[in-house]
Amino acid sequence: xxxxLTIGEFARATHLSIKALRHYDDIALLTPAEVDAAxxxxxxxxxxxxxxxxxxxxxxxxxxxxxxxxVLDANDRDTRDxxxxxxxxxxxxxxxxxxxxxxxxxxLLTGGGATLAVEFRHAxxxxxxxxxxxxxxxxxxxxxxxxxxxxxxxxxxxxxDASGPDGAxxxxxxxxxxxxxxxxxxxxxDAVPLLGIxxxxxxxxxxxxxxxxxxxxxxxxxxxALGTYIAERMIGAEGPVRxxxxxxxxxxxxxxxWPVLRSEP
Amino acid sequence: xxxxLTIGEFARATHLSIKALRHYDDIALLTPAEVDAAxxxxxxxxxxxxxxxxxxxxxxxxxxxxxxxxVLDANDRDTRDxxxxxxxxxxxxxxxxxxxxxxxxxxLLTGGGATLAVEFRHAxxxxxxxxxxxxxxxxxxxxxxxxxxxxxxxxxxxxxDASGPDGAxxxxxxxxxxxxxxxxxxxxxDAVPLLGIxxxxxxxxxxxxxxxxxxxxxxxxxxxALGTYIAERMIGAEGPVRxxxxxxxxxxxxxxxWPVLRSEP
DNA sequence: TTGCTCCTCACGTCACGTGAGGTGGC
DNA sequence: TTGCTCCTCACGTCACGTGAGGTGGC
Numbered sequence: 001x002x003x004x005l006t007i008g009e010f011a012r013a014t015h016l017s018i019k020a021l022r023h024y025d026d027i028a029l030l031t032p033a034e035v036d037a038a039x040x041x042x043x044x045x046x047x048x049x050x051x052x053x054x055x056x057x058x059x060x061x062x063x064x065x066x067x068x069x070x071v072l073d074a075n076d077r078d079t080r081d082x083x084x085x086x087x088x089x090x091x092x093x094x095x096x097x098x099x100x101x102x103x104x105x106x107x108l109l110t111g112g113g114a115t116l117a118v119e120f121r122h123a124x125x126x127x128x129x130x131x132x133x134x135x136x137x138x139x140x141x142x143x144x145x146x147x148x149x150x151x152x153x154x155x156x157x158x159x160x161d162a163s164g165p166d167g168a169x170x171x172x173x174x175x176x177x178x179x180x181x182x183x184x185x186x187x188x189x190d191a192v193p194l195l196g197i198x199x200x201x202x203x204x205x206x207x208x209x210x211x212x213x214x215x216x217x218x219x220x221x222x223x224x225a226l227g228t229y230i231a232e233r234m235i236g237a238e239g240p241v242r243x244x245x246x247x248x249x250x251x252x253x254x255x256x257x258w259p260v261l262r263s264e265p
Numbered sequence: 266x267x268x269x270l271t272i273g274e275f276a277r278a279t280h281l282s283i284k285a286l287r288h289y290d291d292i293a294l295l296t297p298a299e300v301d302a303a304x305x306x307x308x309x310x311x312x313x314x315x316x317x318x319x320x321x322x323x324x325x326x327x328x329x330x331x332x333x334x335x336v337l338d339a340n341d342r343d344t345r346d347x348x349x350x351x352x353x354x355x356x357x358x359x360x361x362x363x364x365x366x367x368x369x370x371x372x373l374l375t376g377g378g379a380t381l382a383v384e385f386r387h388a389x390x391x392x393x394x395x396x397x398x399x400x401x402x403x404x405x406x407x408x409x410x411x412x413x414x415x416x417x418x419x420x421x422x423x424x425x426d427a428s429g430p431d432g433a434x435x436x437x438x439x440x441x442x443x444x445x446x447x448x449x450x451x452x453x454x455d456a457v458p459l460l461g462i463x464x465x466x467x468x469x470x471x472x473x474x475x476x477x478x479x480x481x482x483x484x485x486x487x488x489x490a491l492g493t494y495i496a497e498r499m500i501g502a503e504g505p506v507r508x509x510x511x512x513x514x515x516x517x518x519x520x521x522x523w524p525v526l527r528s529e530p
Numbered sequence: 531t532t533g534c535t536c537c538t539c540a541c542g543t544c545a546c547g548t549g550a551g552g553t554g555g556c
Numbered sequence: 557t558t559g560c561t562c563c564t565c566a567c568g569t570c571a572c573g574t575g576a577g578g579t580g581g582c
Contacts, residue, residue: 003496008535012440012506012523013492015485017402018536019442023572039580040537046493053489057370061363065571084374088367095360098326102353105322109349137282175277176561177284177547220280224318227278228311231268238560241277258277273561283562288546304554305563330545441535442573503534 002047004034010044014052021052029069030055063087097217104218116225119209123242123257126164126202129154130185137178141216144168147184155186163189165247169202169240183240207242207257208234214251222256235261267312269299275309279317286317294334295320328352362482369483381490384474388507388522391429391467394419395450402443406481409433412449420451428454430512434467434505448505472507472522473499479516487521500526 011018024030025042030052033045044052051072058068067083074080131147148166155162164187173180188199208230212222230236237259244255276283289295290307295317298310309317316337323333332348339345396412413431420427429452438445453464473495477487495501502524509520 001497005492005496006535008437008441009492009496009501012437013489013496015440015488017441017443017573019573020571022537027571036580041580042536046496049489049493053485056485057366059571061366061370084370091363091367095363098356098360101322101326102356105326105349172273172277172561175280176273176282178282220318220321223280224278224314227270227274228314231270231274231278231311232266236274271561282547284547285545287563292545301554306554307562324545437535 002045004043004045007032007042007044010048010052013049014056016052016056024055027065029065029072058087061087061091100215100217104215107218116210116212116222118226118229120206120260121209121257122206122262123202123204125204126185126187127190127199128167128185128187128202129198130183130200132181132183134180135174135182137174140182143182144184148186151184151186155188160188163187165244167242167244169242171240172238175241202242205239205242205257205259206237206262208260209255209257211246212254212256216252216254219254219256222254226256226258230258230260237261267310269308269310272297272307272309275313275317278314279321281317281321289320292330294330294337323352326352326356365480365482369480372483372486381475381477381487383491383494385471385525386474386522387471387527388467388469390469391450391452392455392464393432393450393452393467394463395448395465397446397448399445400439400447402439405447408447409449413451416449416451420453425453428452430509432507432509434507436505437503440506467507470504470507470522470524471502471527473525474520474522476511477519477521481517481519484519484521487519491521491523495523495525502526 005013007018007021010016011021016024021030021042021044025032030048032042033048034043035041036043054072055068058071059065063071067087070083071080074083129151131151133143133147135143151166152162167185167187169183169185171181174182185200185202208226210222210226210229212219239259241259242255242257244257246253246255270278272283272286275281276286281289286295286307286309290297295313297307298313299308300306301308319337320333323336324330328336332352335348336345339348394416396416398408398412400408416431417427432450432452434448434450436446439447450465450467473491475487475491475494477484504524506524507520507522509522511518511520
């Protein structure tokens with residue numbers, strides 16, 4: 001048995017606003033069971049109430065409407081569950097990021113942590129296996145994880161050992177527009193240059209370097225220190241920023257290398 | 266000592282995108298230290314780096330820009346801290362709501378919980394002290410808390426005991442537009458009608474009633490059950506929905522009363 | 531019949547992102 | 557000098573909310 005409700009009654013029953021309901025009709029997310037041809041009045045079926053509740057819950061959890069649509073369109077439980085689980089994992093992750101940011105904020109507000117030491121270094125040409133791709137700002141971490149996994153797999157199957165820590169190059173565009181080319185690389189011993197692996201040589205570059213100790217999402221501190229230091233007493237140069245991910249014993253350590261003109265501080 | 270950075274360098278140093286920086290300039294949140302009159306080129310001072318970092322952190326935490334502005338504008342530490350603490354508390358609360366919603370979702374997806382029993386009831390005229398105000402959807406809970414506190418204080422100072430559980434009336438507009446008049450009331454004994462307190466009489470209304478057991482933000486289940494039930498076998502009537510907040514021993518219990526025409530089920 | 535409900539545009543909001551089309555600086 | 561950086565509009569995005577101005581139903 002089912003019955004029809006006006007949009008106002010349906011709004012009351014589902015706790016969705018009338019404006020939201022009309023919007024969901026416009027974008028074909030939740031179409032009224034009947035629409036009066038003459039007046040345009042929308043009429044919803046009581047059988048649509050559970051769907052509307054689902055939509056509301058998901059939207060309250062800030063699931064994008066396209067994902068909600070996927071959940072509703074999924075006829076099989078597996079697809080449905082997969083989308084939901086994916087979203088919950090995303091939320092969980094955002095939650096952890098939020099927690100981290102709060103503590104980071106604390107550091108920032110209570111003095112900004114220790115002053116970071118800037119060092120000058122002339123990087124030698126480095127032979128490496130590398131992958132380059134356009135990556136969006138928020139996708140870097142998973143992309144890097146994937147890239148390094150692949151590169152190491154590659155090396156392992158060729159029986160070669162890496163000769164240094166994993167690293168990445170970030171173009172100016174990546175910082176300017178929050179998306180752009182990123183290169184993940186794993187250094188090779190110079191002794192093993194060409195073995196059927198597409199290796200590439202990173203050029204020699206003079207860098208100002210800061211070592212960042214701690215989680216990846218607090219690395220902005222290191223950039224800030226470097227950027228300030230260089231502007232105040234060196235001359236910046238063109239070229240990508242390089243990060244070296246030092247092998248982690250306890251704390252994560254990352255070298256941030258910002259290209260400069262050869263002019264020791 | 267400070268130096269100037271181009272917008273691109275400043276973007277790299279602060280991890281803000283160029284578009285974001287230009288936007289912050291437009292809305293006067295972060296104005297470049299210098300702007301070239303001829304070319305319009307923006308130049309930022311290294312001394313602006315810490316401010317930019319603060320802005321980025323707060324925005325990452327989804328603090329609205331107006332609040333960020335308040336933090337930056339606050340010269341005294343107390344105001345500053347107050348705004349930050351307020352935001353952190355808001356976040357904490359949203360976090361808890363999220364957790365609750367996730368578990369509620371689970372209930373919804375795994376069968377929707379127990380079927381709710383709908384009961385017909387002819388409410389008697391009720392004398393009560395009441396407060397009415399236009400309230401936004403998301404502000405109801407705190408508003409009600411405040412209103413009941415005041416009403417009870419009122420009664421206490423007059424030496425009167427409430428004769429029933431706290432309750433509220435919600436207009437149609439409140440459900441339609443997610444903002445509208447809400448009335449909080451505390452019932453009085455009929456024997457004590459006029460004592461200098463502005464009392465008011467809630468009219469006799471026939472209601473369909475469902476008792477919701479559990480947290481307030483899962484009450485949509487009760488509304489859905491009621492709305493469906495009424496549409497399918499009764500005739501809805503005009504007038505506000507009434508909620509009675511039954512005294513909580515363990516679980517919160519709320520009666521949701523939806524006006525209907527006199528027609529016992 | 532009156533007033534409440536519902537309707538459709540059209541535009542606003544928030545915090546930027548996305549081009550287009552063009553100029554400046556090393 | 558070439559190309560990269562930077563500039564300013566103008567418009568798009570996301571998920572609705574906000575009126576304006578008007579009609580339909582009990």
